[in-house]
Amino acid sequence: MNPALPGGAPGDADGGEPNAWLVSGRLSYAGIPYKNLQQGTKQGPNPDQLRIDVHLATAEVALTAPWQTKLSLQLPGGRLATSTLAESRTDSDLGDAELRLRQSLPSWKSLRLDIGAGVVLATGPYVPKSGAANLPPEASYLTLGRGVTWAIGELQVSTSLSDDISAYGEFSTRTPLGKTEDDFDWGTEARGVIGGRLRLPLRLSALAIGEWQWRGSATEPDPFVGGRIETANAGGHWVTLMPALGYEVTSAFSVLAGARILAYSDVRGNQLVPSVGGFLSLNGRWSFGIGKTRKSISNADGQVSSASPVLGTITIVDYWATWCAPCKEIAALLEEAKGDWDSVTIVKVDASAYPDSAIALPNGAEGLPVIEIFDESGNSKHVLIGPDALKVVDIVNAMRDN
Numbered sequence: 001m002n003p004a005l006p007g008g009a010p011g012d013a014d015g016g017e018p019n020a021w022l023v024s025g026r027l028s029y030a031g032i033p034y035k036n037l038q039q040g041t042k043q044g045p046n047p048d049q050l051r052i053d054v055h056l057a058t059a060e061v062a063l064t065a066p067w068q069t070k071l072s073l074q075l076p077g078g079r080l081a082t083s084t085l086a087e088s089r090t091d092s093d094l095g096d097a098e099l100r101l102r103q104s105l106p107s108w109k110s111l112r113l114d115i116g117a118g119v120v121l122a123t124g125p126y127v128p129k130s131g132a133a134n135l136p137p138e139a140s141y142l143t144l145g146r147g148v149t150w151a152i153g154e155l156q157v158s159t160s161l162s163d164d165i166s167a168y169g170e171f172s173t174r175t176p177l178g179k180t181e182d183d184f185d186w187g188t189e190a191r192g193v194i195g196g197r198l199r200l201p202l203r204l205s206a207l208a209i210g211e212w213q214w215r216g217s218a219t220e221p222d223p224f225v226g227g228r229i230e231t232a233n234a235g236g237h238w239v240t241l242m243p244a245l246g247y248e249v250t251s252a253f254s255v256l257a258g259a260r261i262l263a264y265s266d267v268r269g270n271q272l273v274p275s276v277g278g279f280l281s282l283n284g285r286w287s288f289g290i291g292k293t294r295k296s297i298s299n300a301d302g303q304v305s306s307a308s309p310v311l312g313t314i315t316i317v318d319y320w321a322t323w324c325a326p327c328k329e330i331a332a333l334l335e336e337a338k339g340d341w342d343s344v345t346i347v348k349v350d351a352s353a354y355p356d357s358a359i360a361l362p363n364g365a366e367g368l369p370v371i372e373i374f375d376e377s378g379n380s381k382h383v384l385i386g387p388d389a390l391k392v393v394d395i396v397n398a399m400r401d402n
Contacts, residue, residue: 021063021064021065021066022063022064022285022286023061023062023063023064023285023286024061024062024064024283024284024285024286025059025060025061025062025283025284025285026058026059026060026281026282026283026284027057027058027059027060027281027282028057028058028060028279028280028281028282029055029056029057029058029279029280029281030054030055030056030058030260030277030278030279031053031054031055031056031277031278031279032053032054032056032260032274032275032277033051033052033053033054033274033275033276033277034051034052034053034054034272034273034274034275035050035051035052035272035275036272036273036275037050037270037271037272037273038265038267038270038271038272038273039267039269039270040266040267040268041264041265041266044270048084048085048086049083049084049085050082050083050084050272051082051083051084052080052081052082052083052272053080053081054078054079054080054274054277055078055079055080055081056076056077056078056095056144057076057077057078058074058075058076058077059074059075059076059077060072060073060074060075061073068103068104069101069102069103069104070100070101070102070103070104070116071099071100071101072099072100072102073097073098073099074097074098074099074100075094075095075097075098075123076094076095076096076124076144077092077093077094077095077144078092078093078095078144079091079092080092080144093124093125093144093145094123094124094125094144094145095123095124095144095145096120096121096122096123096124096144096145096146096150097120097121097123098118098119098120098121098152099118099119099121100116100117100118100152100154101116101117101118102114102115102116102154102156103115103116110159110160110161111157111158111159112157112158112159113155113156113157114154114155114156114157114158115154115155115156116152116153116154116155116156117151117152117153117154118151118152118154119149119150119151119152120146120149120150120152120174121149122145122146122147122148122149123145124144124145124146125144125145126145126146126147126180126181127145128180128181128182128184129147129180129182129184129218129220129231146176146180146186147180147181147182147184148176148177148178148179148180148186149176149177149178150174150175150176150177150186151174151175151177152172152173152174153172153173153174154170154171154172155170155171155172156168156169156170156171157169157170162325164198164199164325165196165197165198165199166196166197167194167195167196167197168193168194168195168196169192169193169194169195170191170192170193170194171190171191171192171193172190172191172192173188173189173190173191174188174189174190175188175189176188182220183220183221184218184219184220184231185218185219185220185228186218187215187216187217187218187219187234187235188216189213189214189215189216190213190214191211191212191213191214192211192212193209193210193211193212194209194210195207195208195209195210195242196208197246203247203248203249203386203387204245204246204247204248205245205246205247205248206243206244206245206246207242207243207244207245207246207256207258208241208242208243208244209241209242209243209244209258210239210240210241210242211238211239211240211241211242212237212238212239213237213238213239213240214236214237214238215234215235215236216235217230217231217234217235217268218230218231218234218235219231232268232269232270233267233268233269233270233271234268234269234271235267235268236265236266236267236268236271237264237265237266237267238262238264238265238273239262239263239264239265240260240261240262240263240274241260241261241263242258242259242260242261242279243258243259243261244256244257244258244259244279245257245258248386248387252284252285252286252364253282253283253284254282254283254284255280255281255282255283256279256280256281256283257278257279257280257281258278258279259276259277259278259279260274260276260277260278260279261276262274262275262276286364309345309374309378309380310345310347311376311377311378312343312376313343313344313345313376314341314343314344314345314373314374314375314376314396314399314400315344315345315346315347315373315374315378316334316344316345316346316347316371316372316373316392316396317347317349317362317371317372317373317374318330318331318334318346318347318348318349318371318392319349319351319361319365319368319369319370319371319372320348320349320350320351320352320368320369321350321351321352321368322352323352324368324369326368326369326386326387326389326390327368327369329390330369330371330389330390330392333390333392333393334346334392334393337393337396337397341396341400343376343400344396344400351368351370362380362383363383364383364385365383365385366385367386369385369386369389370383370384370385370389371383371384371389371392372384373392373395373396373399375399381399382395
């Protein structure tokens with residue numbers, strides 16, 4: 001078994017502005033002890049005090065194109081520490097690499113739909129499984145490499161319920177494309193996730209994630225009468241709860257930490273099931289533009305759909321929306337400060353229809369609020385995203401003093 005880590009957290013969109021490319025990376029760690037043998041839904045005897053501690057690290061890098069196509073590569077590696085009353089051993093190696101292609105479909109209001117496909121490559125070392133009925137229960141699934149290529153299909157839905165609350169759901173399935181070298185046939189697997197994020201003060205976020213996993217039965221050659229038989233100790237259902245806390249260090253870097261708590265499991269045969277574990281994820285994203293141009297296009301109210309600086313003055317471009325509560329707070333700050341400012345121009349950009357409209361947000365911006373500040377020569381000096389946008393008055397005052 002490869003213990004799954006949370007993927008994109010609720011509210012973590014990969015979308016950017018038109019003509020902007022996004023490079024993102026994630027480095028995750030999960031520590032999960034397996035120390036309880038279970039039969040069906042009941043705890044089974046464990047006279048040898050068998051225990052396996054899983055330490056799994058996963059590195060992921062992704063490139064998202066301006067048309068919202070995302071290509072990602074994920075490579076796990078880790079250590080399995082196995083112990084009984086009689087002995088102990090540690091196995092360390094790389095796991096199976098995962099390559100995915102995901103496409104975001106046109107958004108409808110605040111609802112976003114992503115579809116994806118991918119493959120799992122047999123890059124990790126594989127331990128033969130045929131004859132697993134004669135092996136200890138844990139041998140069926142606790143492994144980093146599984147000796148065969150898998151196909152992946154994914155569907156994700158995400159939405160913003162308010163300025164501070166977002167939610168998402170995901171369903172994915174994977175199936176082996178053939179059998180292993182010892183003719184072992186893994187069963188098809190499925191995974192469902194629902195989650196929500198609540199933004200808190202001080203750049204913190206509280207997350208609640210629920211995960212359901214199902215594994216079908218595996219089969220192997222029958223060495224006695226020929227044909228195939230179902231493998232003992234393989235397959236079942238698991239439900240895991242993952243409370244977590246996130247911290248946005250900067251607009252480009254965040255940290256996520258939480259616990260993995262098994263809430264329910266129903267396994268076939270005798271299997272080790274996970275106890276309470278934890279995970280830590282470091283996330284970064286960087287965007288860059290290719291051939292980006294921005295034009296001033298006035299609407300009926302004299303506002304613009306995208307903005308260029310006014311030369312000779314410090315230009316503040318305030319991207320706002322009717323549904324953005326922090327934007328109202330920023331507007332009040334600018335209204336109060338502008339009476340003391342000379343040679344400062346404030347340009348308001350109505351982004352209420354973003355991302356469905358043609359509005360081009362500055363590089364690195366993936367949502368509101370956003371403030372971009374240009375100096376007198378028309379050079380972009382600051383792009384303030386999220387909570388940083390509330391610092392606009394202090395930053396402009398510092399620019400005026402220099």
